Amino acid sequence: MNDRRRINGPASGTQPVVFENKSKALGRPQRSRKPNELRKIFLQTGLVPAAAGSAYLELETPSSTRSFIPTTSTIKLSCAIQGPKPLPRNSSFSPNLQLSASIKFAPFATRQRHGYLRDNVERDLGSHLENALNGVIIPDRYPKSALDVTVMVLEGEEDCLWNEEHGQERGISGVGLMNVLAESINVAVAALIDAKVDCLDLLSSGVAARAADSETDLLDPCPSEHEALACACVVGYLPARNEVVEVWSKMAAGKGREQVAEDLVDAAIKAARGSHKILTEVIKESLKHSIKTKHSANTKTTNDVEMKT
Amino acid sequence: MPLISPSALLQAYLSQDPPIRPSNRTPTETRPIHLNTGSLTHCNGSSLVKLGESTIVCAIRAELLPISEIAHYRSSESARVSQERTEEDSYEAVTLNNLLVPNLELSTNCHPSFPANVAPTVTGQSISQRVLSLLHSSRFVSIASLEIRHTSDPAASGSAGLDPDDPAYVEPEKDVLKAYWTLYIDCVALSYGGEANAFDTTVMAVIAALKDVRIPQARWDEDSKQIFCSPDYTKARTLELRGLPCPLSFGVFEPDSRIKFDNEGAEVNGTATPSKQKSQGATILLDIDYFESDVCTEKGNIVVDWSSRSCRILRLEKVGGGGVLGLEGIKQIVDSAEKRCQEWKAVLDGASGSGG
Numbered sequence: 295m296n297d298r299r300r301i302n303g304p305a306s307g308t309q310p311v312v313f314e315n316k317s318k319a320l321g322r323p324q325r326s327r328k329p330n331e332l333r334k335i336f337l338q339t340g341l342v343p344a345a346a347g348s349a350y351l352e353l354e355t356p357s358s359t360r361s362f363i364p365t366t367s368t369i370k371l372s373c374a375i376q377g378p379k380p381l382p383r384n385s386s387f388s389p390n391l392q393l394s395a396s397i398k399f400a401p402f403a404t405r406q407r408h409g410y411l412r413d414n415v416e417r418d419l420g421s422h423l424e425n426a427l428n429g430v431i432i433p434d435r436y437p438k439s440a441l442d443v444t445v446m447v448l449e450g451e452e453d454c455l456w457n458e459e460h461g462q463e464r465g466i467s468g469v470g471l472m473n474v475l476a477e478s479i480n481v482a483v484a485a486l487i488d489a490k491v492d493c494l495d496l497l498s499s500g501v502a503a504r505a506a507d508s509e510t511d512l513l514d515p516c517p518s519e520h521e522a523l524a525c526a527c528v529v530g531y532l533p534a535r536n537e538v539v540e541v542w543s544k545m546a547a548g549k550g551r552e553q554v555a556e557d558l559v560d561a562a563i564k565a566a567r568g569s570h571k572i573l574t575e576v577i578k579e580s581l582k583h584s585i586k587t588k589h590s591a592n593t594k595t596t597n598d599v600e601m602k603t
Numbered sequence: 604m605p606l607i608s609p610s611a612l613l614q615a616y617l618s619q620d621p622p623i624r625p626s627n628r629t630p631t632e633t634r635p636i637h638l639n640t641g642s643l644t645h646c647n648g649s650s651l652v653k654l655g656e657s658t659i660v661c662a663i664r665a666e667l668l669p670i671s672e673i674a675h676y677r678s679s680e681s682a683r684v685s686q687e688r689t690e691e692d693s694y695e696a697v698t699l700n701n702l703l704v705p706n707l708e709l710s711t712n713c714h715p716s717f718p719a720n721v722a723p724t725v726t727g728q729s730i731s732q733r734v735l736s737l738l739h740s741s742r743f744v745s746i747a748s749l750e751i752r753h754t755s756d757p758a759a760s761g762s763a764g765l766d767p768d769d770p771a772y773v774e775p776e777k778d779v780l781k782a783y784w785t786l787y788i789d790c791v792a793l794s795y796g797g798e799a800n801a802f803d804t805t806v807m808a809v810i811a812a813l814k815d816v817r818i819p820q821a822r823w824d825e826d827s828k829q830i831f832c833s834p835d836y837t838k839a840r841t842l843e844l845r846g847l848p849c850p851l852s853f854g855v856f857e858p859d860s861r862i863k864f865d866n867e868g869a870e871v872n873g874t875a876t877p878s879k880q881k882s883q884g885a886t887i888l889l890d891i892d893y894f895e896s897d898v899c900t901e902k903g904n905i906v907v908d909w910s911s912r913s914c915r916i917l918r919l920e921k922v923g924g925g926g927v928l929g930l931e932g933i934k935q936i937v938d939s940a941e942k943r944c945q946e947w948k949a950v951l952d953g954a955s956g957s958g959g
Contacts, residue, residue: 308666367644374712401789402662444712
């Protein structure tokens with residue numbers, strides 16, 4: 295597709311690299327964590343000076359050497375909040391805040407190069423994120439205002455190993471995207487608190503899944519660690535009010551689905567509680583930091599200038 | 604309530620003795636460069652550069668362009684032996700086939716002035732185009748690194764002992780070009796600090812990422828007529844890069860002559876010393892930030908290339924008229940750019956030493 299506003303590659307298009315000697319590839323990584331243990335999260339707020347609020351989230355990197363066919367990848371997200379800003383003058387009055395949330399994948403975020411144009415995956419994830427954030431922001435505090443939440447995915451998680459591109463026949467697909475959505479919700483909430491937007495509670499999100507032929511619920515599943523996942527679920531949860539604002543689940547066919555669905559949602563809520571602990575720690579730290587800098591700015595000698603007006 | 608315009612504020616700062624900028628720097632002081640390479644998984648090379656208020660992530664993905672896909676390709680060019688071809692002839696292939704594809708994404712998350720989910724703005728398109736033009740004019744990536752050549756093995760093709768007149772004879776290929784590597788250089792801005800600063804940061808990120816690139820070993824398979832690559836990381840090679848471009852942004856601030864500041868000069872022999880003439884003239888500011896780029900009438904970027912023997916100018920651009928900046932000023936800027944080269948080289952060497 296010829297995008298007139300960007301610099302394009304060769305006119306005939308290019309082909310991605312095909313690797314040979316697949317048998318020499320590294321084996322599948324094994325899950326070394328306990329079933330109820332989450333991966334370590336690195337989360338920091340206030341990295342974009344021009345935005346009202348911003349946050350950066352990174353999932354723990356497995357210490358592996360660089361490779362052309364990496365077995366796992368991490369999730370790296372950056373979120374920035376613009377607003378609350380006034381709506382355009384000619385728009386009709388609305389007593390509530392107009393929220394627009396979007397998720398953008400960078401071209402280098404996925405195994406196959408992702409183009410710059412917005413596609414259905416981004417729209418879908420964006421609407422899930424908007425759904426979740428609408429459940430936690432108090433809208434009537436900001437009449438006739440708009441809030442823009444943008445999450446930029448610098449590195450996403452893939453659903454399967456590089457040599458399994460035909461997909462897993464047995465289980466479900468798309469668990470990598472569920473992980474991206476869960477972490478997007480977490481980073482967006484951290485940025486919202488950094489922007490000091492009024493919220494009902496500290497929304498946090500978690501993912502739970504079950505491997506095929508297994509009864510244990512796995513929290514924070516990494517898709518490449520398992521041969522096939524039978525079902526997975528991501529929830530957005532408000533811990534203090536014990537409310538769920540967003541649920542997205544995928545299940546392969548099977549008996550006793552209602553019970554499995556309930557158990558899975560409970561497991562995802564446990565995962566969300568784990569993320570909640572980390573979010574509270576991060577927010578406390580960022581508040582302490584902002585109070586310290588404000589205090590030091592008042593006491594240290596500032597370089598004032600004499601102005602003749 | 605008195606109104607303070609931005610240019611009056613900057614003029615007040617620069618009229619101090621010694622002149623100082625609102626960011627607490629001297630007019631010729633540049634900011635430190637923070638560089639991190641090789642942290643992204645799904646690409647061949649990556650870098651993150653933070654300079655002042657701009658943070659740019661750059662990642663390079665290498666894909667294949669087979670010769671068979673190129674329209675109007677004349678195979679006689681490649682048939683000529685390497686020594687006969689000059690570098691200029693062969694470099695033409697890079698520009699004709701768009702083998703280097705840089706793009707900068709400036710979207711609403713980096714600055715509120717950019718709308719969300721729309722096509723790139725003029726600023727974004729301009730910076731991408733300038734980076735492309737810089738890569739082509741400096742020939743930073745040599746064409747030889749982007750070629751995949753093939754020499755056929757006569758024993759493998761079964762023509763070893765055959766006569767040239769025999770119908771089963773296949774002409775052996777020697778050093779024939781089979782495909783090009785295309786490098787998609789995608790940059791994403793996480794925060795934005797003015798166009799001049801963003802251009803500087805993007806150039807640095809692209810150069811650091813190109814140095815970080817590892818291309819897999821590729822071979823042409825006769826039977827399937829396809830290129831296969833080896834996933835063995837130890838056989839990967841780096842790109843052949845030429846020189847080391849180093850950018851520096853500058854701005855010229857011309858004070859409003861209508862605003863006069865009282866001189867702080869001491870009284871000598873009962874008469875006040877004349878006001879410092881320098882502070883009333885134009886000041887050259889190096890490495891400008893967002894506030895200064897709004898206020899300065901003339902601003903621009905210089906890119907110099909530093910080799911062991913000399914420093915030459917690769918690119919010099921300036922916007923805004925006024926005719927204040929003359930040759931003396933340009934020379935001052937070039938000298939400062941030379942010093943910046945040393946700093947930039949040290950940062951690059953430091954990152955590549957510790958990075959993966």
